Amino acid sequence: MQTLYQFLKPKGYVRARLQTLETNHYVVNVTLNGTTGRFILDTGASMTCVSIDLVDHFRLNAKPSEEKASSASSNELDTEVAHHNALIIGSWRSKRRSVVLFDLQAVNIALQKQDIEAVDGIIGADILKTSKAVIDYTNDWLYLK
Numbered sequence: 001m002q003t004l005y006q007f008l009k010p011k012g013y014v015r016a017r018l019q020t021l022e023t024n025h026y027v028v029n030v031t032l033n034g035t036t037g038r039f040i041l042d043t044g045a046s047m048t049c050v051s052i053d054l055v056d057h058f059r060l061n062a063k064p065s066e067e068k069a070s071s072a073s074s075n076e077l078d079t080e081v082a083h084h085n086a087l088i089i090g091s092w093r094s095k096r097r098s099v100v101l102f103d104l105q106a107v108n109i110a111l112q113k114q115d116i117e118a119v120d121g122i123i124g125a126d127i128l129k130t131s132k133a134v135i136d137y138t139n140d141w142l143y144l145k
Contacts, residue, residue: 002133004136004143013143016090021116028123028142031088032099037120040107041135043099043140045124048087048097051104054081054120060085062101072075077102087145089123092131 005015018026018041025040035058039048057061060082063081080101087097099121108118127133131144 004134004139005141008134009142012143013145014091014111015141015143016092018135018140018142021111022114022115023111026140027119027140028089030121030123032121033086035059038117039121039123042122042124043128045122047100047126048122048124049100049102049104050121052101055082055101055104060099060101087127089127089142089144094127097127
């Protein structure tokens with residue numbers, strides 16, 4: 001019987017290892033503009049986000065945005081947006097990716113309360129949809145095309 005990897009690889013998919021947190025969230029290592037970070041994989045997030053305090057760390061050219069960010073853990077938050085960023089997950093690459101920046105403090109405080117290392121951002125549905133993502137929950141792999 002063929003594995004999921006054997007089925008997807010000839011179709012142009014690459015894979016990246018997912019780490020399962022004690023909260024059952026997945027974290028994936030992402031390289032953004034040449035700098036590696038820890039990002040939660042969130043199928044319910046519409047956009048890929050980065051913590052606003054990491055603008056310089058990820059070399060983002062951020063501009064204020066009229067959009068507001070909201071999550072289950074907070075009220076609406078002000079955002080900024082940075083366009084034309086190089087993003088790599090595993091060996092999957094996107095050269096002109098936009099990311100939304102907002103305060104991820106509430107997310108990281110919730111993780112800290114459970115002794116989980118802070119995250120730098122969130123991979124959202126914008127990347128998951130455009131890359132035709134497949135999540136292998138049994139073996140903890142993210143497949144992207």
